Amino acid sequence: MIARQTTIWAAILVVILPLGMILYQSVLSAPFFSPEAELTLGAFSFVLTDPEFWAALRRSLVVAVGMVAIAVPLGAIFGFLFARTDMPGRHMLEPFMLIPMLLPSVVLGFGYTVSVGPAGFMSKWAEGMLGFTPWNIYTTTALILIAGFAVTPYVYLYVATALRGLGADIEESARVSGAGLMRIARDVSLPMIKPTLIYCAVFIFFLGIELFGLVLMIGSTSGYDVLTVYLFKLTNRMGVPSYHMMAAVVLLMVAMTLPLVYWQRRMLQSSDLYVAMRGKAARNKPLPLGQWRWVACAAVVAWIFVAAFVPLSGILLRSVVTHWGPGVDLVQAFDLSSLRQTFTEPAVRRAITNSVLIGVVGGLGAVVVYAALAIAAHRHSDPAVAALDYVMLMPRAIPGLVIGLAFLWVFLFIPFLKPLRPTLISVWIAFMVVYMAYGIRLVSGTLMQVSPELAEAARTCGSSAGRTLTDITLPLIRNGLLTSWLLIFLMFEREYATGVYLLTRGTETIGAMIVSLAESGDVGLLAALSLVNVALVGIGLGLALRLGVKING
């Protein structure tokens, strides 16, 4: 009991530390470490009376809500198709569903400009065939669509995992009673995973609020300043970074998590409704799609084409040419030096090693932490659990660069943490906190399906709480944990902005390097490095799948 509470409060503390730094900074007039700093609410009153803030907020809300409206239904349908039906090609297509998650959003945006931008090679093909380009990616609609597609895999993963964990017996009864496929999906399967869907909506909303790289590549071309862009402009308004302004905007973004988490908790008050893994084994039989089989398959392939193939082909092309565009002979521009550089440059090689280390070992460590927290919070509703629910989503609402800076301050100014800063552990802690909401949800999604009666049975037979955990609960969620490890590996491998401030020689990661290159460097090398990263993640994914890890628990 005490161990349980301590685990949760310790995690809350780790999240609160950087948030506390930001809070403290937001009520000062200068950097908190400067002797000139005075207590003031000036930053808040400036921001709240700045019409540009409100305009940016409105745009961010449009983008975030738009992303939820696209990603949640689409991801839910895909999850249902993959987990529950006999859609052809579902085993082969499954790894491709994850590709959009593997690209940092700035790289994703860049990939789209190379393939379907105004000078993109696909745009030129379309123009050659139709006489005009039927799309323009520099519009708000395109931005929302691209961003929505890019986050669809999160929903797909959560939904497919949740559905696979459910026994198929209820759907089977519905079918026997004469319900059609649509009816089963709408009235049985999806309502069963309502908690997952609600959680997805909240999670995607915050990915939308925090969206930056993609807006910078696509949106800002049309002058579309969302909250994150406003944040960076405001921070740089004085030339010297104004941390108090930055902190104030970030806190306002964080404040938006509160009502949403409150709503989510209210909706999910009785998680017992959603138990499906009971003491009795259930057989999972895929629902026949009938004549819809190929339509469903075509829809999935079309989505993979737009969300994964289009941007990836742009990045691939850019990594092997010196230049591109209409009228360029790509054979003549062909050049492998960028790709070669990624393998010969020692710093890049170090970054690759570090990223693998962070992804594999760090990912495992993070899963252990998330599992401990998920188990500690599972089926409890004390103040600690409530606090964790609120706190863990907060870092998700903060742009990676800012939370990275907050962590730099934590490791600089909290004396006993100082030795950690030049090590990879600092990067790991920052990543672990940023992905806490995502990771705990992965584990608790699995946990929620384990009926309490199983553990209760063990306890009735005289087993201790610890023994129940090791002999009943953990074996039941073992596959779910392996899957979580794989999915956390993917995220840590891809994470970029958070590492920028913690980057030193020895702690380089591919992601942080990509950010630096995007700003100050060679675009060919940026494309090549992104490609290498995708390949690396692909290898990890392939290896894990071969070893029997399932993408959906």
Place this chain on the structure above:
Amino acid sequence: MKRSIRILAAATVALSAGTSAVWAQTAEDVVAKAKDEGVVVIYGTNSIPQVKAHFEAFKKAYPKIEIEYTEISSSPLYTRVSSEIAAGGQTADVAISASSELMMKTAKDGNALAYDSPALAKVPAYNGYQKMVFELETEPMCNLFNTKALKESDLPKTRADFTRMLSDPASPLKGKVTMYDIELSGVGFSALFRDSKRDPEFWSFAEAIGKARTTFLSGGYAMAEKVGSGEMSIAYNIPCQVLSALQGNSNIGFFFFKDYVLMTGQYALITKNAAHPNAAKVFVDWLMSREGQQLYGQMPGVYPVMPGVKNLDTTGLQAKGVSTEGPVLDEGLLQVLDPVIRPGFIKQWKDAVAKGRAESRP
């Protein structure tokens, strides 16, 4: 035979010592201590491929001093150095940045070490802000154009020409020009602010930029990429260093305006409480030595600061007799950080652009 080789070797040593005597030479005791320190930690804004040649040559010259390099862009670099020093923690020994004002601000904050570098005696008076910020190289601000969209003869010759072309409602440049977003880029802000002081017709230019529905971006390389692909026809005011990444790209050309050419550069400072101050001094001196300067001279679009050092003159400015001296590092340059002037300028600029934009249809 053996003897003659030895004589020859001695002669070479004497000769090389003779040449370097003309050049900045780090004091012997500093060099000795630097070798004991064994490492110099650097934060820099340049990507690794851009600094590689220098690092390799430095390692040959000082095999006992290792280089630890972290690439980080100018604003986070300032933040990191000032935070790390405030926390009394480990920071870089040397910071190298393209932002002269943030380097000078670091010095003003008291976070830089004053160093009476022997190189200072060799350089023109403009170099070295309070013996803390050293100019390493200079770069003209150039304009890029897409060679498939525009012929050399179509290009504007002066800023007034450019303004006229942008203002023409039927201009082929409409929607095809890109420049720095001055709210996101410090380099872009400084250049534009200096333009506003030099160009008497600056505010008509600002409106014309709006009329042409210009796209504002945060990075020079991102702009070059768009010009290269033909998405944009002209990119205005980019540090010439981008030319090094554009070698072999026949789609991109560069041009200057006849009225004036702005110069920018790269700047170094040694941090206060550097853990390896002597290695830092050796490194900074070496960058300003003949060898370090010659390597800058070999970079496309980049000019050495030391007079009399051979360079590629890729831009052809020196051949035309245009000065490639960098801006004077003085309080005037720090105006760009003034808490009243800066936001005021941003607002005035945005208003002028918006006014021009409102007058034109897409």
